[in-house]
Amino acid sequence: MRFLLTFLYVLIIICSNSVLSQNSIDTSFFKIEKFNKDRYHMSQAPAEEAYSYFAKGSEYFLSKGDTINHLNCVVHMSDVEYRKGRFNNAFDLLWDVMPMANKISNKKPLLEIHQMLGILYGVYDIEKEALYHLKEGLKIAKKYVKLDEKYRERLTACYFDVAIQNVAMQDYDSALQYLDTCYKSDKSGSRLYFVDAVYGQVYVELKEYDKAKKYLEGVLAYLEKQGNGFQVSVSYYMGELKSAINETDSAFVFYNKSLNAIDSLQTQTKLKPLVLEKIAMLYGKENKHRFAFDYMQKSKKWSDSLFNTQSQQNKSLFEIKNRYKDDLKKKEEQIETQTKLLKLNNKAKFRLRLLIIVIILLTSIAFITYRLKVKMKKLAFKKKLNDDKNKTILNIKNKELTANALQIIEKEQFVKELLEELKDKLPDSHKTLHNKYKQSNKKIWEDFHLRFTQINKSFYDQLLKQYPELTPTDLKHCALVKLNFDSKEMSHLLGISVNSVHMARSRIRKKMNLKREDNLSNFLNKIK
DSSP: OHHHHHHHHHHHHHHHGGGOOOOOOOOSSSOHHHHHHHHHHHHTSOHHHHHHHHHHHHHHHHHTTOHHHHHHHHHHHHHHHHHTTOHHHHHHHHHHHHHHHHHSSOOHHHHHHHHHHHHHHHHTTOHHHHHHHHHHHHHHHHHHHHHOGGGHHHHHHHHHHHHHHHHHTTOHHHHHHHHHHHHHHOOSOSOOHHHHHHHHHHHHHTTOHHHHHHHHTTHHHHHHHHTOTTHHHHHHHHHHHHHHTTOHHHHHHHHHHHHHHHHHHTOOGGGHHHHHHHHHHHHHHTTOHHHHHHHHHHHHHHHHHHHHHHHHHHHHHHHHHHHHHHHHHHHHHHHHHHHHHHHHHHHHHHHHHHHHHHHHHHHHHHHHHHHHHHHHHHHHHHHHHHHHHHHHHHHHHHHHHHHHHHHHHHHHHHHHHHHHHHHHHOHHHHHHHHHHHHHHHHHHHHHHHHHHHHHTHHHHHHHHHHOTTOOHHHHHHHHHHHTTOOHHHHHHHHTSOHHHHHHHHHHHHHHTTOOTTSOHHHHHHTOO
16 A cells, blocks of 8 residues: 555656746757756656756756756656665755755745655655645645746645645545645646546545546546556556455456556556455455465565565665654754754844943933033023022112112102191292192102113013003002002102002902912012
8 A cells, every 4th residue: 555655656746747847048958948848758768767867967957057957857866766766865865955945036846855755755654744745845836826827737736745645644534635626726627537546546445436436437548548657556446446346357357457557667566466466365256266376476476576676775765764864853953953042142132232222322311311411400500690690680779779769758758848847938939849849759750660660570571461450550559569668658659648558459459369368568579
């Protein structure tokens, strides 16, 4: 069963390689167009001839810098080595070019490498690795179909490869799902003979013989017409089907067709002992013991022959299988370690850069903050000095103004007393002088108000801004209150009674909404 499925893989690779990517380089020995036509036929040529052709092509394309076709030739060489049973060589060829395939942007050669690796891992029964590589190839094919529909056939072949691996793993449900997908993927509308052949194989294994018969019908005739080696397996499964439904004569026919195909096409020789054994068992059922014995002897002879010629090679295969397992494990561990170190290194570099940036940023912020603080302190100090200076000047001027006003009040009081004495002695002069006194008093206030306004301009602005309903008379009273004049002094300066001063102060308090306990003088002194 295992070697039958393995051979099936080889046939898939042979068929699928005909749709590998093409390169437009014009060469003199291997013309690209001719190479792409010839390589399908050469892949089915005798092993030595095929290997020589692709080895020569590999060297030529490498010398010309044609990486894609160089990789295509290497994949064919690996396939030939596989067919000759030199699996270790097949592995070496693929792993040697894997880095090159990973580097180039065209991933179609990498698709073929993954496919071939899937087959080789299948030989060693490393089923998970085999399935992994086949699915990696499928991913690449899906990407290329999105770019160009001409790769649709390649995508269908990749679905088919995964189905074959699931058959090998006896996961028939998954295999059937992938076979269904082959038909969904294919847009040609034609019958997919290879796919139907595997459907038939699966249903034979599941003992659903009616379905197997339906799918296998016509497949063998198609393969025989094409001269394709897959007819060996199909003939064998047709024999299995006929044997299972007790159509012994037909079973003999198909088993013999399988034998003839093995001999004539020189392919799938490993299947020959099994086919001979099946024929022997059919003869045994018919009680033809002599024929049964002869075919069993032939089966044993072929089996011994294959074992003797391949025993040393098989030993090498097991050694190489273990070596590759160990090598792969070591490589994975090395890659994982290097990746971790690289990540740690990158993290450390990132953190260092981030730390440097943060330090520079914090230093810059600290420096700017310090500079701003120093500047703000200087400005604040300068402003304070200026404010103190202005306040001092204002206080001096207000004191001068107050002193001036007090002197004027004293003089006015003296003049008033003189006028009172003249009132009885010189009535006529008193009247004239009294009028002059009033005019002089009015002018004195106007001069005082003008000087106060010049000195305390912002005081009036702030008052009117907060209390726009204040009258000019109210403003005069406020000015005198701010200069700490008492009621009597204010009455002399304003030429009104003390009672009028009190009423004016009361009116001002009301307009300012001051409470009984609020001091008007303190309140006005807070206004600058």
